[in-house]
Amino acid sequence: MYYFRNDLKNKKVVNIDVPNKKIKMGLNESSLDPFEVVKDEFLEKMKNVQLNRYFNNITKTLIAQLSEYTKVKPECLTFGNGADEMLYYLFNSVRNDNNSFAVSLAPSYFDYKRYSEAVGLGIKFLSLNSDFDFSVEEYLELCDDENCKLCILCNPNNPTGNLLDESKIIEILERSKRLVLIDETYFEFSGKTFADRIYEYPNLVIVRSFSKSFSVAGLRFGYIISHPENIRELEKVMTIFHLNLMTQTMISTMLEKKKIFLEHNRKIIENKKDIFKQLSTIEEIHVHPSATNFLSFSAGDKTEDLFNFLIQNDIAIRAVWHHPVLANHVRVTISNAEHNSAFIKNVKRFMEER
Numbered sequence: 001m002y003y004f005r006n007d008l009k010n011k012k013v014v015n016i017d018v019p020n021k022k023i024k025m026g027l028n029e030s031s032l033d034p035f036e037v038v039k040d041e042f043l044e045k046m047k048n049v050q051l052n053r054y055f056n057n058i059t060k061t062l063i064a065q066l067s068e069y070t071k072v073k074p075e076c077l078t079f080g081n082g083a084d085e086m087l088y089y090l091f092n093s094v095r096n097d098n099n100s101f102a103v104s105l106a107p108s109y110f111d112y113k114r115y116s117e118a119v120g121l122g123i124k125f126l127s128l129n130s131d132f133d134f135s136v137e138e139y140l141e142l143c144d145d146e147n148c149k150l151c152i153l154c155n156p157n158n159p160t161g162n163l164l165d166e167s168k169i170i171e172i173l174e175r176s177k178r179l180v181l182i183d184e185t186y187f188e189f190s191g192k193t194f195a196d197r198i199y200e201y202p203n204l205v206i207v208r209s210f211s212k213s214f215s216v217a218g219l220r221f222g223y224i225i226s227h228p229e230n231i232r233e234l235e236k237v238m239t240i241f242h243l244n245l246m247t248q249t250m251i252s253t254m255l256e257k258k259k260i261f262l263e264h265n266r267k268i269i270e271n272k273k274d275i276f277k278q279l280s281t282i283e284e285i286h287v288h289p290s291a292t293n294f295l296s297f298s299a300g301d302k303t304e305d306l307f308n309f310l311i312q313n314d315i316a317i318r319a320v321w322h323h324p325v326l327a328n329h330v331r332v333t334i335s336n337a338e339h340n341s342a343f344i345k346n347v348k349r350f351m352e353e354r
């Protein structure tokens with residue numbers, strides 16, 4: 001007897017295959033400890049947040065702050081436990097029946113497939129070419145099907161790191177006749193957003209995260225920006241009170257001190273330029289420009305050995321070589337000066353010795 005959805009029967013249990021090492025440069029996390037930055041103000045604020053109650057004014061305050069930060073009206077926003085949860089809700093809200101599917105470029109964020117399949121939404125992929133670019137015509141062809149419910153564009157794209165061509169995104173928004181999701185998880189590093197176009201394009205949905213640029217991957221906070229009518233439909237599939245009041249209070253405090261986090265991002269961008277330069281000088285390494293807080297690079301057929309060598313030296317980066325476009329590629333998250341220099345030192349040591 002099988003008690004669950006038929007399509008779950010042959011699905012594998014989710015397994016995060018990231019080595020846990022002292023120097024963590026594999027998951028695009030921030031090296032800044034947010035609690036250290038806000039703890040006094042956070043604890044003070046918590047005096048007015050009773051956790052025995054469902055409601056608190058902090059929710060209204062947070063929406064107002066987020067509205068100021070994103071420069072969109074409060075009714076254009078909804079938030080939850082990380083961009084992942086928002087994706088999950090969005091996929092759930094667009095799935096119509098067993099034939100429904102989404103379209104994404106590939107390689108892109110690994111978990112689009114995981115969450116779409118978790119809610120029974122199929123997913124089709126169009127491969128990027130070797131310049132990490134794509135054909136709009138081919139993309140639109142995949143979307144030109146009544147069962148296509150969502151076009152996904154990750155901008156800048158993870159794991160390639162590049163921004164997609166703006167005119168191509170606009171063409172998809174204008175011609176696809178579908179809901180178009182732009183994943184702006186790395187917005188604070190790219191500086192590029194479509195948030196000011198949600199009224200111009202009522203089919204546009206943007207997802208963002210606090211995990212990278214506000215250093216709270218472990219706290220879980222993400223949000224969606226869209227036309228109020230889309231927000232209303234999306235909220236129909238969300239559980240009520242899903243984002244706990246303590247997280248809301250912490251995020252509200254962080255937004256009061258946002259300058260510290262945004263300044264940290266500026267440093268990360270500077271560090272990225274430095275690592276890019278250093279990797280570029282190593283013969284046999286090819287590194288790609290990136291509008292994010294990570295770099296993807298290849299050491300040709302030495303890549304896997306380099307990856308293992310770094311692990312042996314307590315440095316975890318991410319293997320992203322599973323898609324042919326990124327054959328022999330790894331991805332490194334830019335971190336603080338100490339971690340970055342340990343990374344570069346070990347990469348140089350490995351390349352010199354082999």
Ligand SMILES: Cc1ncc(COP(=O)(O)O)c(C=O)c1O
Nearest residue numbers: 082083084109158185209211222
């Ligand atoms: C492109 C992209 N979207 C979404 C997420 C999920 O972010 P969160 O931690 O807010 O769930 C990530 C995390 O790595 C990501 O890279």
